[in-house]
Amino acid sequence: MRILLATMTLAFAAPALPARGDVYRPTVGQPHPDFVLPAIDDRRPVALSSFRGRKVLLVHFASW
Amino acid sequence: MPVWHERTRQWVEAGRLHLVGVTQEQHPERCQLFAQWRQFDWPILHDPINVLATTAVPIFVALDEHGVVRMIGPRADRFEEDFINRTFDPPDVTADALPAPLTISTGEDIASLQQTAEEKNTAIAWRRYADGLALWQTSDIDRAIDAYTRALELSPDDGAARFRLGVCYRLRHDGTNRQPGDFQEAVDAWSAALALDPNQYIWRRRIQQYGPRLDKPYPFYDWVARAQDEIRERGEEPIALAVEPYGAELAAPSRTFIDESLDEVPPASDGRIARDTQQHVRAEVAVVPARVPAGQSVRVHVTFFPSESGAASWHNESEPLRLWVETPNGWQRHAAEQPLEIESSETRRLDFEVQIPADTQSSLRLNAYALYWTCREADGVCAYLRQDLPIEIRVSE
Structure with missing residues (x-):
């Protein structure tokens, strides 16, 4: 029981980040997980959810 | 990327679509420059530690008004009809069934993340705290x-933490608070991460950015000058760059090793030139990748920081900075061009490649040295100096 409790506590405390071994995997038909990242120009926090109500094309890219 | 920018422009201008970019690049201002060049006028977010855990780019994801994923990698010829012109119903999920956010760390959260890490002392809590710092308190x-x-220390096989640690070392190397060896620490951490998950292409690209041409998929930053x-x-x-791309970051891939000598004759073979004993x-040297099997090549980066103590600057009216590498018989090397900028105390970076013979059994040391003119700030006295640079090539078994 002690072990179970410890496991449960860890599960609740664990972050919502992809766990080790997890990868980014959006699913068609499912809500996209929200995230907050800094803007490249002024480092202001921008949440994906701040675009709710608008259609968005989310583009993961690099300049190279 | 520019193709989609052009293709979607009419819908963006009409307010029917919003583009949001996410880039994992180490240097955000390079992506800013790219956006300025291509005239991207939409927000771009920076995820240098890849906290979203994407495994490759580019990825295009179309989200409806409710934040629901409707298309991944949409087809250009179907996009307007299947997405722009459609009205989507709200998802049939309750708020508590929504997927958990991928990141929650903003500046305000960091103190609580620290507290949690110290109280729970778990690997994931420390990583979360580190993520918050790396993203919001650089x-x-x-x-x-x-x-x-x-x-x-608690979870040695956490590849993501290793990759992110490398990003932080490289970030510190590029800042004023740099510590000797930070670049090599970054390469070591990225290489260890990739060894844990060879299919993680975001991690692989970070190494290839600085790595030898035989391992390059494309030149990374050859577009910058244009x-x-x-x-x-x-x-x-143009947006100013914190670090101008050089050498490996501009080099084109190659299928064969191009052997070039840095100089035919050692420039200071008699060893009589005074050593730079006062620094x-x-x-500092970084070898990319961290380890290499015999028969393959590495890119060796040498970064020169003049006057870190304010003691000296480059003397630009004399011979340029030179680097000489003694390679054992059977080794090949290729030198990158020297930088041409003429300033006084700028960081200078030279890199070159060596190919390790297939019959090499163990790690070994290359002897290299740099020759340069510097002038002391205190009295203006200029001197031609030599610095010996042992370079460890770690050959994997």
Whole structure:
């Protein structure tokens, strides 16, 4: 029981980040997980959810 | 990317679509320059530690008004009909069934993340705290390095933490708070991460950016000079770069090793040139990748920091900085071009490649040295100096 409790506590405390071994995997038909990242120009926090109500094309890219 | 920017422009201008970019690049201002050049006028977010855990780019994801994923990698010829012109119903999920956010760390959360890490002392708590610092308090990068290190002590096989630790080391290397060996620490951490998950292409690209041409998928930043010229031709000032791309970052891939000598004759073979014992210039070496099997090649980066103590600067009216590498018989090397900028105390970076013979049995040391003119700030006295640079090539078994 002690072990179970410890496991449960860890599960609740664990972050919502992809766990080790997890990868980014959006699913068609499912809500996209929200995230907050800094803007490249002024480092202001921008949440994906701040675009709710608008259609968005989310583009993961690099300049190279 | 520019193709989709052009293709979607009419819908963006009509307010029917919003583009949001996410880039994992180490240097955000390079992506800013790219956006300026291509005239992207939409927000771009920076995820240098890849906290979203994407495994490759580009990825295009179309989200409806409710934040629901409707298309991944949409087809251009179906996009307007299947997405832009459609009205989507709200998802049939309750708020508590929504997927958990991928990141929650903003500046305000960091104190609580620290508290949690210290109280629980779990790998994931330390990593989360480190993520918060790496994303939101880059001025505190020492603490991020410490926190990732704590996470890895508890969970050594956490590839993501290793990759992110490498990002922080490279970030510190590029800042004023750099510590000797930070670049090699970054390469070591990225290489260890990739060894844990060879299919993680975001991690692989970070190494390839600095790595040898035989392992390159494409040149990474060869577009920068053209972008800067074209931006100036438009009458704008290009976004300033914290670190100008050089050598490996500009090099094109190659299928065969191109052997070139740095110099035919050793420039200081008699060893009589005075050594830079007062460290007018601090030089450090990074070998990319961290380890290499015999028969393959590595890119060796030498970074020169003059006057870190304010003691000396480059003397530019004399011979340029030179680097000489003694390679054992059977080794091949290729030198990158020397930088041409003429300033006084700028960081200079030289890199070259060596190919390790297939019959090499163990790691070994290359002897290299740099020759340069510097002038002391205190009395203006200039001197031609030599610095010996042992280079460890770690050959994997």
